[in-house]
Amino acid sequence: MRVETTGEILDRVVEALGAVERRFGGDESTVRHWTSRFRSLMEENRFWPSGRVLNNCGTRRPQLASCFVLPLPDDFAEIFGSLAIAAACHRTGGGTGFDLSALREAGAPISSAEAAGASGPVSWLHLFDAETSVTMQGGKMRGANLASLSVRHPDIFAFIDAKAIVGRLSNFNISVAIDDAFMYALAAGESIQLVSPRDGRVVRSVPAGEIWDRLAQNAWRTGDPGVLFVDAINRANPLADHLGPITTTNPCGEQTLYPYEASNLGSVNLAAFARAGGIEWAALEETFADATRLLDNAIDASQYPDPRITALAVANRRLGLGVMGFADLLIALGIPYDSQACLDLIDELGARMRRVTWDTSRELAAERGPFPNWKYTGWSEPARNCAVTTIAPTGTISMVAGCSSGIEPRFAAVWNKDVLAKDGINFYDEDLLADLCRRTGMSAEESLDLMKNKPLGELPLAPAERAKYRYAHDIAPEWHVRVAARWQRHIDNAVSKTVNLPADAPVSDAAEVYRLSWELGCKGTSLYRQGSRGRDLLESRSETETQDGYRQSKALLSAGSAEGTAPR
Structure with missing residues (x-):
């Protein structure tokens, strides 16, 4: 071809x-x-x-849309209808988001006389995950989904644990939908009620801190779940009075969308x-x-x-x-x-x-x-669009452009990205290389060898030259959050930003990242602790032969990948 x-x-x-x-x-x-x-x-x-x-x-x-949200109502036939639409979206390269909060909890009564009770929201994730794998076999890219569940759903603990085994639900990111009242209850040491979506019955009361601790532990261990702050999302939603609240997002969290949007x-x-x-x-x-x-x-x-x-x-x-x-x-x-x-x-x-x-x-x-x-909307002036701006991960097009992705810091002086080739693509910081060559008079090969084998602080650069190079793991988690929150002040939709944690970060750091994100007005947050999966999407490389990834990435224009839909 x-x-x-x-x-x-x-x-x-x-x-x-x-x-x-x-x-x-x-x-x-x-x-x-x-x-x-x-x-x-x-x-x-x-x-x-x-x-x-x-x-x-x-x-x-x-089909030019990168992302979709599809409904998952508490109806057997309609769920399978959404499954078919999801397959059509994935077939053309789109990522899909789903809110599971309307699905009745595991064990709840159902109409089928043969069944002991509902299987619960998490069981449906495996069906949609399998569809994604089958649809994307032989395709140009991997499929991606996001599933969210209200923090007040009776199955919230099962949902938080859904990806506790590394490799499970590999086509899904998951996020807990959290309201302001939950965060206030957490701060006050209070409990919240878990409510059945089937009939509004209170199933039980649980300390908010118990949910929060489980959430932080799983995020620390596997990178999931992330969090969606639904009240922050809907405070900025001009159509909330007409279409109701937005409850979920696309796979990487930057587009807050209604079902069928x-x-x-x-x-x-x-x-x-x-x-x-x-x-x-x-x-x-x-x-x-x-x-x-x-x-x-x-x-x-x-x-x-x-x-x-x-x-x-x-x-x-x-x-x-x-x-x-x-x-x-x-x-x-x-x-x-x-x-x-x-x-x-x-x-x-x-x-x-x-x-x-x-x-x-x-x-x-x-x-x-x-x-x-x-x-x-109640707006005084007509506009062509209900929202214009977002911050996406730009996994593909930043490689095409030869620039850093989204609003992320550069990852490392030398790194590998797990895309396209079996062993990924190797990159190096060309600006740092140029500064080293200029400062030391060494050749590019000699300078690159230094970059691979010495940390930034030991490179022969003046302090002012070195200060501008701040890589992902040089930056305190709180500053990752502050940068995302500051961008969010100016953005209509949401901001996709990964908070990088070093491998030795404690679980308390994950909990603090999520708490600070809510406090500073983020609409959602995800984090990733280095090494918490079998192979990281991005890995720093100190002993690997590197080459100019920009030249290699031009192949992506024809190879293809869903922008803003790569699993975190």
């Missing part, structure tokens, strides 16, 4: 997205104008849409705008505006796997525009990741991003009409 060139991929994508302009009265000159502008976003490495857009746009199966993703490469110790603000703002239009066009260019998904995608027109290359920008500016200067920069970046993207959404509403559910 012939593989597309990079130029052919870009042509296919931008021609399909530019053609959407005709639907809103654009003439051929307008179509050419926006097709050219969309292409320049990628040619100049300023912005990349997700792997779904790059792989599917302009093809016979143009979908969203596309794309991210601006912040590193592309670093200029001589500053930021090229005008070009960055122009990129935010053009990327917003591109993603709005992608809604109309997409063919969704179910008419109910199509209807809600159009009714809400939710976008997922984010950023990547943040750590690279910090290094270019000489700003440590764990510093007040970093938080100040986030405020400036976030404020500009919010202003420009919402100005663009309002301009699109004037040009094309607002999203249909706008009339239920």
